[in-house]
Amino acid sequence: MDAALFGVDGFPAGVCFGASWARTPVEQHGHLSVSGHRIIDARGRAVSLAGLSLFWSNSGWGGDAFYNVETVRWARDDWGAQVIRAAMGVEGDGGYLEDRSNEAKVEAVVRAAVHAGVYVIIDWHSHHAEEHQAEAVDFFVRMARKFGHLPNVIYEVYNEPLGGVSWSSTVKPYAERVVDAIREVDPDNLVVVGSPTWSQDVDVASEDPIVGRANVAYSLHFYAETHRAPLRAKALAALQNGAPLFVTEWGTVNAWARGSVAERSVAEWMDFLAEHKISHCNWSLNDRDEAASALRPGADPRGEWPSSALTTSGQLVKRILTGWRGRCPPGMAPA
Numbered sequence: 511m512d513a514a515l516f517g518v519d520g521f522p523a524g525v526c527f528g529a530s531w532a533r534t535p536v537e538q539h540g541h542l543s544v545s546g547h548r549i550i551d552a553r554g555r556a557v558s559l560a561g562l563s564l565f566w567s568n569s570g571w572g573g574d575a576f577y578n579v580e581t582v583r584w585a586r587d588d589w590g591a592q593v594i595r596a597a598m599g600v601e602g603d604g605g606y607l608e609d610r611s612n613e614a615k616v617e618a619v620v621r622a623a624v625h626a627g628v629y630v631i632i633d634w635h636s637h638h639a640e641e642h643q644a645e646a647v648d649f650f651v652r653m654a655r656k657f658g659h660l661p662n663v664i665y666e667v668y669n670e671p672l673g674g675v676s677w678s679s680t681v682k683p684y685a686e687r688v689v690d691a692i693r694e695v696d697p698d699n700l701v702v703v704g705s706p707t708w709s710q711d712v713d714v715a716s717e718d719p720i721v722g723r724a725n726v727a728y729s730l731h732f733y734a735e736t737h738r739a740p741l742r743a744k745a746l747a748a749l750q751n752g753a754p755l756f757v758t759e760w761g762t763v764n765a766w767a768r769g770s771v772a773e774r775s776v777a778e779w780m781d782f783l784a785e786h787k788i789s790h791c792n793w794s795l796n797d798r799d800e801a802a803s804a805l806r807p808g809a810d811p812r813g814e815w816p817s818s819a820l821t822t823s824g825q826l827v828k829r830i831l832t833g834w835r836g837r838c839p840p841g842m843a844p845a
């Protein structure tokens with residue numbers, strides 16, 4: 511797949527990918543959209559994609575070393591990743607608000623994903639997005655102009671609103687404003703919206719959903735050691751209320767990215783995601799010294815990781831991802 515065919519300029523020519531994919535995920539599924547409470551592919555089949563989230567892009571935090579084409583290519587070929595999330599840090603040291611180079615890091619991942627034929631989430635990785643709505647609108651309009659014609663691209667307009675924030679009077683109006691701005695440029699690519707309590711209150715959002723705008727889904731975040739059946743009950747309530755869900759971020763450990771890998775809880779969650787055809791990205795593809803990282807400290811930031819470079823979490827996540835297409839093939843068209 512030649513990125514130039516998609517009008518993405520500036521991509522280095524002559525990059526050769528492995529031949530392990532007869533067809534890339536995007537060639538297989540094409541443009542994603544929402545139908546009822548499902549996300550469907552271009553053939554109308556309910557689809558569950560498995561993938562990886564990169565770490566915050568903030569300059570100086572270390573995770574941005576993995577924002578490159580070699581990492582994306584390796585994640586696809588060796589881990590079976592169908593979707594990559596570029597988590598653009600907004601606030602904090604080295605975040606987008608004080609360092610606009612974060613945008614170029616995201617663009618590098620988008621171009622890599624286009625070249626690799628995987629989906630890519632452009633994530634406004636913020637806990638206070640309503641405080642910077644104008645900046646979010648400006649950023650996403652620019653992304654939509656550059657990339658909105660590509661089937662690869664998914665917009666995530668608010669990573670995790672905090673606990674105690676109102677869905678109806680704060681998060682929803684923010685999201686509607688950003689979605690409307692995107693839609694003026696790009697009429698159709700999938701948009702994912704967070705909900706209060708670190709994107710756990712999908713049931714609350716589903717009771718007062720965003721209406722009149724095409725292809726909007728809601729992000730659900732869980733960390734397997736902390737979140738179990740009660741959060742799945744909230745997710746099920748949201749689905750029953752007609753809200754499509756996308757797990758843009760999940761962890762094998764606790765919600766503070768620490769603790770131990772909760773293997774049994776992870777298995778219960780994966781059963782749930784497969785049953786309901788929900789896509790998911792693991793937090794995170796990074797080598798920071800914390801339990802949630804997929805890679806051990808010092809792992810090569812340009813892929814080609816031997817199994818000795820993977821953490822306990824990374825080994826489990828790789829097993830899940832490499833088996834996902836066989837375990838959760840595209841479903842029949844939803845009723």
Ligand code: MG
Pocket residue numbers: 658659660696697698699
């Ligand atoms: Mg589009």
